[in-house]
Amino acid sequence: MRRAYSRGLVAAAAASALLLSACGGNDNGGSSGGGGSSGGGTLSIGFMGAQTGPNAQLGINISNGVELALEQHNAKSGVKQVKLIKYDTQGDPTQATNQAKKAVTDKVVAIVGPAFSGESKTADPIFEEAGIPNVSPSATNALLAKNGWKFWHRVLANDDVQGPGAADFLAKTVGAKTVAVIDDQSDYGKGLADAVRKQLATDGVKVAVNDSINPDASSFAPTVNKVKPANVDAVYFGGYYSAAGKLVKQLRDGGVQGTFMSGDGTLDAQFITGGGAAANGALLTCTCSSAVGSSDPAVQKFASDYKAKFNVDPATYSAEGFDAANIFLQAIDAGKTSPSDINDFVSKIDYKGVSKQIKFDSNGELAGNLLFVTEVKNGKLAFLGDTSQAKPSA
Amino acid sequence: MWNDFTQQFWSSTIDGLTNGAIYGLVAMGYTLVYGVLRLINFAHSEVFMIGTFAALGAVTLVGVDSPQSGLALVGVLLLMALIAMAASGGVAVALERVAYRPLRKRGASRLAALISAIGASFFMQEVFAIWKGRDQVTFPRVMNKDVWFNIGSGQVRNDKVLVIVAAVVMMLLLDRFVNTTRLGRGIRATAQDPDTAVLMGVNIDRVVMTTFLIGGILAGLAAALYGVFFEITQYNVGFLLGIKAFTAAVLGGIGNIRGALIGGLVLGLIENYGASIFGTQWLDVVAFSVLVLVLMFRPTGILGENLQRARV
Numbered sequence: 236m237r238r239a240y241s242r243g244l245v246a247a248a249a250a251s252a253l254l255l256s257a258c259g260g261n262d263n264g265g266s267s268g269g270g271g272s273s274g275g276g277t278l279s280i281g282f283m284g285a286q287t288g289p290n291a292q293l294g295i296n297i298s299n300g301v302e303l304a305l306e307q308h309n310a311k312s313g314v315k316q317v318k319l320i321k322y323d324t325q326g327d328p329t330q331a332t333n334q335a336k337k338a339v340t341d342k343v344v345a346i347v348g349p350a351f352s353g354e355s356k357t358a359d360p361i362f363e364e365a366g367i368p369n370v371s372p373s374a375t376n377a378l379l380a381k382n383g384w385k386f387w388h389r390v391l392a393n394d395d396v397q398g399p400g401a402a403d404f405l406a407k408t409v410g411a412k413t414v415a416v417i418d419d420q421s422d423y424g425k426g427l428a429d430a431v432r433k434q435l436a437t438d439g440v441k442v443a444v445n446d447s448i449n450p451d452a453s454s455f456a457p458t459v460n461k462v463k464p465a466n467v468d469a470v471y472f473g474g475y476y477s478a479a480g481k482l483v484k485q486l487r488d489g490g491v492q493g494t495f496m497s498g499d500g501t502l503d504a505q506f507i508t509g510g511g512a513a514a515n516g517a518l519l520t521c522t523c524s525s526a527v528g529s530s531d532p533a534v535q536k537f538a539s540d541y542k543a544k545f546n547v548d549p550a551t552y553s554a555e556g557f558d559a560a561n562i563f564l565q566a567i568d569a570g571k572t573s574p575s576d577i578n579d580f581v582s583k584i585d586y587k588g589v590s591k592q593i594k595f596d597s598n599g600e601l602a603g604n605l606l607f608v609t610e611v612k613n614g615k616l617a618f619l620g621d622t623s624q625a626k627p628s629a
Numbered sequence: 630m631w632n633d634f635t636q637q638f639w640s641s642t643i644d645g646l647t648n649g650a651i652y653g654l655v656a657m658g659y660t661l662v663y664g665v666l667r668l669i670n671f672a673h674s675e676v677f678m679i680g681t682f683a684a685l686g687a688v689t690l691v692g693v694d695s696p697q698s699g700l701a702l703v704g705v706l707l708l709m710a711l712i713a714m715a716a717s718g719g720v721a722v723a724l725e726r727v728a729y730r731p732l733r734k735r736g737a738s739r740l741a742a743l744i745s746a747i748g749a750s751f752f753m754q755e756v757f758a759i760w761k762g763r764d765q766v767t768f769p770r771v772m773n774k775d776v777w778f779n780i781g782s783g784q785v786r787n788d789k790v791l792v793i794v795a796a797v798v799m800m801l802l803l804d805r806f807v808n809t810t811r812l813g814r815g816i817r818a819t820a821q822d823p824d825t826a827v828l829m830g831v832n833i834d835r836v837v838m839t840t841f842l843i844g845g846i847l848a849g850l851a852a853a854l855y856g857v858f859f860e861i862t863q864y865n866v867g868f869l870l871g872i873k874a875f876t877a878a879v880l881g882g883i884g885n886i887r888g889a890l891i892g893g894l895v896l897g898l899i900e901n902y903g904a905s906i907f908g909t910q911w912l913d914v915v916a917f918s919v920l921v922l923v924l925m926f927r928p929t930g931i932l933g934e935n936l937q938r939a940r941v
Contacts, residue, residue: 287763289863420910447910451869453859456644457904457912460637464782477765481861488774490784508767509861 278572279318280305280563281343282556283334283358284350284373288325289450290475292503293552294350297372299545300556301347307540308564315567326475328353328422335361343367344574345563345581347556352376352423359387368578370562372555375499375522376426380598386578388599390555390562390590392522392606394423397498398430400606401471401520404622405431406438409494409518411468415444417458417482419474424450427498428473443467450478458482459489469493475500480509487513494627499523502551507614517611518627524590524607525618526554537589558588634906639783641901647789647858649897650796653890654851655874656881657803658721658844664820664884665840667739671746672728674871675753676721676845680852681862682761683716684709685768688856696773705771706791709856714849721845722838724749730837750867758864768860792854799850800890803843807886812839820884873916880920882930891931896920 282301285294298321305319320341322334331354338346339361346362346369349355355374362369363384370388371379377395379387405411414435418428425447435442443465446458462470470486470493472479479501486495495514497506499521507514526538526549537557541549549557566580586593594602608625610617619625634641655677662670687709697705728749732742772791776784807813815836818826827833855870856862873896881892896916903915923931 289763289765291764446908449910449912452912453855453861453866453870454644454648455909456648457637457641457901457909460640460644460782460901460905461633461909463640464636480765480767481859484860488786490776505764509765511767511770511860 277316277318278567279320279341279343280560281320281322281338281341281346281348283322283324283331283338283346283348283369284354285326286321286323288327289477290326290351290500292476292505292550293373293500294323294326296550296553297347297350297556297559299541300372300549300553300558301560303537303541303544304557304560304564306544308561308568315572317564317567322348324349324354324358326351326354328357330354331358332361334358338362339365339367344567344572345369345577347372347559347563349374350552351421352379352426353421355379355387356422359384362386365574366578367574368563368581370559370581372559373499373523373552374423376422377430378426380600384599386574386599388581388595388601390559390588390593390601391552392601392604394427394430394498396604397520397522397606398427399434400604400622401427401496401498402431402434402438402440404518404520404606404608404625405469405471405494405496406435406440408622408625409469409496409627411440411494413441413443413465413467413469415446415462415465415467415470415493416442417444417446417448417462417470417472417474419450419472419478420447421450421474423500424472424474426473427500428471431471431473448474448478448482450474453481455482455485456489459485459491462486462491463489467491467493470495472497472501476503476506477509480506480511480514483510483517484513494518496520499551502609502616504550504616507611507616512614514611515613516628519609519611519616520622521551521607521609522605523552523555524605525609526589528618531589533587534589554588554590558586558590558593561588562586562593630906634902637782637905639781641783641905642898643780643783643785643789645898645901646894647792647897648900649877649894650793650890651851651855651858651893652870652874652877652896653893654796654799654847654854655870656878656889656893657800657847657886659875660878660881660883660886660889661816661840661844663878665816665837666729666733666742668729668742669746669875670724670841670844671743671871672724672749672753673721673844673848674867674874675750675757676717676724676867677848677852677855677870678757678862678864678867679720679753680713680717680845680849681856681866682757682766683849684713684853684856685766685862687712688769688771693771694769696770698773702772706853706857709771710850710853713853713856714846717849717852718842718845720753721841721848725838725841730834733837754864754867761864763864765861765863768856768862770860772857788858792858795850795854796890796893799847800886803847804886806843812836816840876917876920880923880930882932885930885932888930888932895931 282298285291324331335358352374368386375394377393418425495517502519566577571577606622608619728745815831819836877892877896881888904912
């Protein structure tokens with residue numbers, strides 16, 4: 236009996252150890268970015284965002300852009316070598332705090348990220364306290380700028396631009412009279428959807444259905460059953476691509492025919508894989524621009540370099556990630572090596588990036604407010620341009 | 630609120646029954662193992678998940694990439710179901726052999742078996758996460774989703790009917806098996822009193838193995854239906870579904886096979902009705918509140934009876 240008891244205890248302890256290790260977040264302390272030996276101390280820049288998890292592709296697009304920027308920088312002669320450390324948060328706000336603390340201990344001088352708004356909310360106070368400048372290439376929640384953070388910046392317009400811009404586009408260009416607005420209850424998704432709801436009301440468009448889904452659920456039948464009888468002209472979804480793909484498929488199978496519109500969290504090829512034929516005709520907005528098909532030679536060079544290194548075209552936020560890394564590298568090349576010096580340099584920068592002109596206001600927000608629209612045509616993302624000129628095909 | 634409920638009543642009912650049927654099939658696995666071993670098989674959710682990947686493998690094997698019809702469709706569906714059932718059944722049996730039997734042989738406490746179940750669950754999840762990646766994986770559409778007819782706001786679609794009919798048929802078959810065959814009698818005997826069952830000549834090891842096998846087969850069928858209906862899978866697809874299915878088993882009366890299916894259907898209906906009244910974000914709150922209420926007034930669940938007292 237005693238033997239069985241102690242064996243049971245060992246089994247329980249072993250299983251608990253397994254459990255705890257599985258619960259711990261993934262951290263990739265891997266470094267990459269450039270050859271050559273370090274001459275006189277290597278600096279480290281961190282990337283923070285999803286590398287694994289349900290919406291990882293958005294994080295991977297950014298980290299690829301950052302890797303490319305560092306590789307090109309380190310290849311130049313006579314420059315300080317800069318190392319990249321990736322912190323995988325899986326896009327989860329709770330994991331982000333652990334990763335942020337790790338980044339502070341690793342003494343990174345700058346952070347590109349966090350990628351998502353939820354994780355920015357939890358991780359950025361840690362960076363603010365440690366005095367580490369961070370530039371997000373993708374977190375668009377408008378409230379992030381209102382925290383009085385001195386070390387925070389972002390290189391794309393926020394959801395106070397994206398939300399109303401999308402709503403106006405629905406009202407004026409698409410001509411929708413009744414809309415259903417669905418969100419996924421995340422900081423990003425709900426923030427964006429609420430901004431859309433507010434602007435639609437101002438534009439005189441009826442929001443016939445409001446609903447909030449659990450993005451991990453398999454069945455969105457209750458939502459479909461609310462939207463179908465309302466006969467809406469359009470459905471707006473605030474959330475990320477993995478839920479959006481499931482949702483649009485279930486909406487179309489349920490007989491909902493209105494235009495499907497969503498934001499930058501949905502702007503990914505996996506939305507099309509997940510949604511299948513149902514994804515066609517969807518309109519996706521982003522305050523990030525597309526590097527593919529540009530006429531600017533600098534952007535074309537970025538796109539071809541990216542394709543050569545990663546074997547895929549740059550995607551959502553790749554250009555923003557590239558630019559965010561480059562403004563830090565500009566600071567380092569100007570001789571700034573301490574996080575506070577880098578922060579001062581970056582806050583005053585006026586830099587022509589491959590995504591857009593980068594200049595920050597006193598809050599760390601980007602000065603500039605263009606919104607771009609992409610349509611899903613025949614199973615591919617087709618960039619339509621900014622909201623003033625985009626013409627959807629339907 | 631109530632206006633929405635009445636307007637969406639038929640669509641909520643049909644979708645509730647469909648989701649509930651999948652819960653019910655998985656719940657039957659939980660309830661069987663609990664009835665015989667008094668063990669909550671936490672790893673059953675991964676048995677289901679592995680079934681979904683097996684079903685996807687079946688579809689990829691025959692190279693289906695567009696919706697089929699007629700005999701070809703029946704063939705594909707049967708193949709998906711058979712391969713998923715074989716995979717899930719196999720995994721369930723292996724699970725019993727590796728994670729539970731050694732503990733049972735040594736007379737370990739049920740707590741140790743529970744921890745072993747949790748550990749096995751995480752282990753299988755992570756193996757698949759590393760093997761197949763953590764992203765969602767999409768099934769090709771194998772069946773055109775045709776709406777047969779409408780009842781009020783509800784669409785009666787071919788895939789929904791398939792799911793509900795399959796679940797009910799499986800439950801009837803299982804019920805028949807447990808109540809009329811020799812092995813079924815052995816299962817009921819072991820559930821009632823394992824020591825006396827041994828004395829009566831019941832081969833406990835074989836009974837336990839069969840229990841896990843049947844549970845696995847049911848989960849495999851649920852997995853194939855899930856693949857046809859939702860057309861996605863992921864390494865953690867079993868997690869949420871497993872919790873809901875176990876809830877359904879408890880709701881219907883843990884250890885009761887018919888209760889598992891009834892519990893599943895009732896849970897599916899409550900989720901959808903609750904979502905139509907209060908909003909989809911309240912779906913889980915409503916479902917679990919109803920569970921608590923039912924258990925407060927009827928602690929043995931809706932049907933209440935146990936496996937050993939199942940009547941023909």
